[in-house]
Amino acid sequence: MLIVTTWGLVGELGVAEEHHGHKAHHGGILNVIGKELAHVEVLIQEDTLEAWFVGGGQDTGRSVQIKAAKIPLTINIPSRGQKNLVLKVDPLKLAGEKMGYCSHFVARADWLNGVKEFEAKGSVVIKGVKEKLIIQYPAGYDPLHRHGHEHHGK
Amino acid sequence: MNFWRIVLRSLKHHRFSSILTVISIALGIALLVAVHSFKEQTHNTFTQVGLGVDAILGPKGSPLQIVLNALYHLEEMPGKIKWTYFKEVEKHPLVVRAIPFAVGHSYGGFRVNAIDRRFLTEFEYLPGKSFSFSEKDGGQGRAFSSPTEAVAGWAAAKALHLQLGSEFSPVCGVREGDPIHETDKLKFVGILAPTGTPHDRAIYIPLETFYLLSGHPQETRIMAVMEEHREISGAYIKVKRIRGGAIHPGIQDLKFAINQSDRNQLVVPNEVMPRLFNIIGWVDRVLIAIAAILTVLSALFLFFSLLSALRERRRDLALFRALGATRRTVMGLVIFEALIISLLGGILGLLLGHGLIGAGAHFVKVETGVAFTASYLSGTDWLVLPGTAILGLLAGLLPGIQAYRLGVLKNLSPIS
Numbered sequence: 001m002l003i004v005t006t007w008g009l010v011g012e013l014g015v016a017e018e019h020h021g022h023k024a025h026h027g028g029i030l031n032v033i034g035k036e037l038a039h040v041e042v043l044i045q046e047d048t049l050e051a052w053f054v055g056g057g058q059d060t061g062r063s064v065q066i067k068a069a070k071i072p073l074t075i076n077i078p079s080r081g082q083k084n085l086v087l088k089v090d091p092l093k094l095a096g097e098k099m100g101y102c103s104h105f106v107a108r109a110d111w112l113n114g115v116k117e118f119e120a121k122g123s124v125v126i127k128g129v130k131e132k133l134i135i136q137y138p139a140g141y142d143p144l145h146r147h148g149h150e151h152h153g154k
Numbered sequence: 155m156n157f158w159r160i161v162l163r164s165l166k167h168h169r170f171s172s173i174l175t176v177i178s179i180a181l182g183i184a185l186l187v188a189v190h191s192f193k194e195q196t197h198n199t200f201t202q203v204g205l206g207v208d209a210i211l212g213p214k215g216s217p218l219q220i221v222l223n224a225l226y227h228l229e230e231m232p233g234k235i236k237w238t239y240f241k242e243v244e245k246h247p248l249v250v251r252a253i254p255f256a257v258g259h260s261y262g263g264f265r266v267n268a269i270d271r272r273f274l275t276e277f278e279y280l281p282g283k284s285f286s287f288s289e290k291d292g293g294q295g296r297a298f299s300s301p302t303e304a305v306a307g308w309a310a311a312k313a314l315h316l317q318l319g320s321e322f323s324p325v326c327g328v329r330e331g332d333p334i335h336e337t338d339k340l341k342f343v344g345i346l347a348p349t350g351t352p353h354d355r356a357i358y359i360p361l362e363t364f365y366l367l368s369g370h371p372q373e374t375r376i377m378a379v380m381e382e383h384r385e386i387s388g389a390y391i392k393v394k395r396i397r398g399g400a401i402h403p404g405i406q407d408l409k410f411a412i413n414q415s416d417r418n419q420l421v422v423p424n425e426v427m428p429r430l431f432n433i434i435g436w437v438d439r440v441l442i443a444i445a446a447i448l449t450v451l452s453a454l455f456l457f458f459s460l461l462s463a464l465r466e467r468r469r470d471l472a473l474f475r476a477l478g479a480t481r482r483t484v485m486g487l488v489i490f491e492a493l494i495i496s497l498l499g500g501i502l503g504l505l506l507g508h509g510l511i512g513a514g515a516h517f518v519k520v521e522t523g524v525a526f527t528a529s530y531l532s533g534t535d536w537l538v539l540p541g542t543a544i545l546g547l548l549a550g551l552l553p554g555i556q557a558y559r560l561g562v563l564k565n566l567s568p569i570s
Contacts, residue, residue, distance in 0.1 A: 025410050027403070052410075063414045094242060095414030103414070 022058045026050070030060060031141040033124065034131040038064045040124075042135050047112045051087055051105045051135075053126070063095060063103035066124060071105055071133070073122040077115055085109060085120070157483065160474075161490050164467070171459040175452065176499045179545075182449030183503025183538055188510040189441040190534035195526050200427045205351055206279040208401050210421045211235065211243055211252070211412065212388035217421040218430060223257060224388055225423060226352045227265040230328060231257050235418050237377075237384035243391070243412065243420075248404045251392040253277060256364040258387065259324040260332075264310040266324045266357045268364035271297055274305060277390070279349050281399070286347040293347030294318055301363045305344040309354040316342050324359070326369055335369045361386070391420070452499065453545040460492055460553040471557055472565035485558040492550025493543060500542030504535065 024030045028043030028050070036056040043050045051071075055062040071087040087105035091097035097104070120135040134141045165172050205225045212220040215232025222229040237254070244252040253273045259266035274285050274297040287293040295318045298305055306316045316322075321339045325332050340359060348354055365378035377384040394402040405422065412420040464471075471484050512528030 026407055061410070061413070063410075092411040092414060094239075094246070094408070094411040094418075096416065097414075 022060055025054070025061055026052055028052070029136075029138050029140045030054075031135045032056075032143060033126055033133060034129065036144065037129065037131065038126050040133065040135060042137055044112060044115060044137070047108050047110055049085065049087070049107045049109075049112055050090075051107075053103045053105075053124075063092065063097075064126065065097065065101050065103050066105075066126065067101050068124065069100050071122055071124055073107075073120040073133070073135070075118050075120045077118045080111070080115075083109075083111060085112075157486070157490075161487055161494065164463070164487065164491055165494065168459070168463050171463070172495055175456045175459055175495050176502060178452040178455055179449065179496055179499025179542065180502035180506055182445055182447075182452050183500055183542065184506035184510060185448060186442065186445035187504055187507025187532070187534060187538065188514070189438065189445060190532040191507065191511050191530055192514065192526065193438045194532045195530055197431060199351075200431070205353065205423070206277060206392075207390045207423060208393045209391040209405060209409070210388055210423065211240060211391055212419060212421055214417055214419055217419065217426045220388065220419075220421045221423045221426050224255070224390070227267070227356050231387045233417070234385040234387055235389075237381050237386055239415070239418055240386060240389050241381075243389070243408075246408060248393050248402055248408055249391055250394055251276070251390075253390040254361060254386045255389065256361060256385075256387045258328065259326060259335075259359075259364070259367075260328045261322050261324050261357055262310075262314045264307075264314065264355060264357055265328060266304075266359055268359050268361045270361050271299070273390070274298070274344075274346075274358065279351055279353055283349070285349065285353075287344050288347060291347035293345055295342070295344035297344055298358070298360050299343075301360050301366055302340055303343045303360070304340040305346060305358045306342055307346050307354040307356045307358070308348040310357050311342075311345040316345065318342055318345065322357075324367065326367070333369060335367045337368045449545070453496070453549045456492060456495055456546070457549040457552065460488060460550055461556070464488065464553045464556055468560060468565045471560055472562045475560065475562045476566060481558045481560075484560065485554040488557045489547060489550040489554040492553070493546040496542045496546025496549065497539065500539050503542075504538055 022030075024041045026041055026043055028041040030039045030041050032039060033053075033056075038056045039054050039060055041052045041054055041060070053064040053066050054060045055064055069089055073085045073087060075083045075085050077083065085107045087107045089099055089102050090104045090106040091099055091102040092104050095103070116138070118135075118137050120133075120137070122133040124131055124133045207225060210220055210224045212224065212231065213233030213235050219229050219232055223231045234256075240252065240254055243249060251272070253270045255267055255269040255273070257265060257267055259268070276284070278284050285293075287296055292308065295305070304322070306314070310316070320342045322342070323335050323338055324340065325334050327333070340363070346354065362378055365374055365376075365384070373383070393405050393408070396402050405420075409420040409422065412418050471487075474484060474487075475481070508528045511526060511530070515526035515528060518526055
């Protein structure tokens with residue numbers, strides 16, 4: 001009976017799958033850009049910081065391409081002071097992204113090792129609008145502080 | 155006369171109502187056991203096994219539709235993907251094996267899956283288990299090695315009475331009335347040993363044969379030689395493992411990247427199937443509720459039949475008391491009678507429930523290739539006998555108390 005019901009409900013599930021979760025798909029931390037025009041998901045692993053630009057609102061499963069080769073950031077690390085970091089493009093080739101217009105950026109620096117907390121500031125042009133880029137790690141930047149919005153990773 | 159003989163004699167005396175109660179309890183329990191067993195076995199098959207595939211590379215569309223088509227040979231694939239894109243995914247450092255396939259053909263009601271030969275020789279449908287053609291495992295022949303050869307899954311071969319050397323012409327489509335590639339004759343050179351998975355329910359032909367079938371238009375035939383134009387339905391993907399054998403977490407990044415592309419998506423069966431079970435969970439719940447209501451009604455029936463029997467036996471029980479039986483003995487007689495009836499119902503229900511699974515398993519295997527086993531013990535099985543014993547005790551408690559309070563003089567006094 002379960003199996004018979006299975007394909008009767010294919011259409012139903014197809015509809016259910018349209019709803020995207022407000023979640024960090026790479027296990028990183030979501031930070032809001034502008035009035036939730038988009039998010040930047042940030043993950044630090046050893047000496048590497050990865051950033052994915054993804055959709056706003058619940059649409060965090062969709063990438064948002066940025067027309068930039070690099071994004072400079074000023075980073076404040078508690079008890080270590082201020083540092084500069086440049087995010088460089090790293091196109092998601094399987095997504096069909098090209099250099100200079102992609103959603104994935106990476107930065108490597110020895111001093112990133114062991115960093116558990118920081119705040120970074122920069123700017124980025126998203127959908128033709130220049131927006132401040134604020135990253136709060138690991139809390140996640142969300143100026144609207146809406147309840148029920150999970151800005152953390154998996 | 156000892157205690158147990160009195161209990162058995164009483165049951166014999168009320169055999170009609172006792173048998174009826176045993177049967178009604180057994181039916182409720184059988185339904186409960188069968189529903190739970192089917193639920194657990196279906197869940198295991200569709201969610202935990204994964205049929206040897208970590209992910210399916212497929213076209214945009216419903217992920218569930220892709221899983222049902224690629225793994226369970228149901229539904230239809232929502233589109234095609236480019237061979238060149240598949241090759242890019244195959245090169246990804248996380249991917250350890252990628253097996254391309256093209257669906258859309260059938261024969262005798264079974265799907266014909268045009269697939270890379272490595273599926274038959276290297277693919278593991280369960281950890282450590284590859285397909286076998288060995289006669290001792292129930293298989294025959296060998297894997298295909300030329301475009302005119304084919305291999306049948308065990309269930310397909312059995313249902314269609316296929317033999318080594320049999321020839322067939324694939325149907326171009328999966329619906330009744332779809333055209334047949336009449337001029338293309340493919341010969342069966344192998345029959346796979348049974349795997350107990352939906353892989354048994356398909357016929358496999360070489361991937362290149364898909365493009366070379368005579369009825370296909372030129373644009374399809376050209377795909378056999380020109381890779382840049384070639385299209386496939388999808389690919390089975392196996393990714394690297396981490397310690398403990400778990401799938402590498404990087405599969406989420408791979409999925410994210412592929413899902414951003416215009417025409418492709420990566421579907422992880424173990425993520426999709428539990429969502430399906432969440433949606434159809436109400437079916438289980440309704441069936442379990444029906445079984446539970448049936449069982450409780452049976453217990454109520456037992457309760458009322460014991461009460462009615464007690465009224466008839468008041469004089470007998472009063473006589474026992476007069477002959478020296480204690481109040482506790484008389485109460486025990488009634489309660490143990492209820493206990494025996496409910497336990498008999500429970501045992502019969504277990505046997506019936508597993509019999510139902512055995513009968514249904516054959517139907518499910520023929521229809522879907524998924525193997526269910528009557529001997530599978532679900533979590534419910536272990537609770538059946540204690541549960542029915544408690545039900546029996548509860549049903550017998552009030553009549554037992556009434557028997558305990560029975561007035562000897564009042565019930566032995568002449569009726570007229």
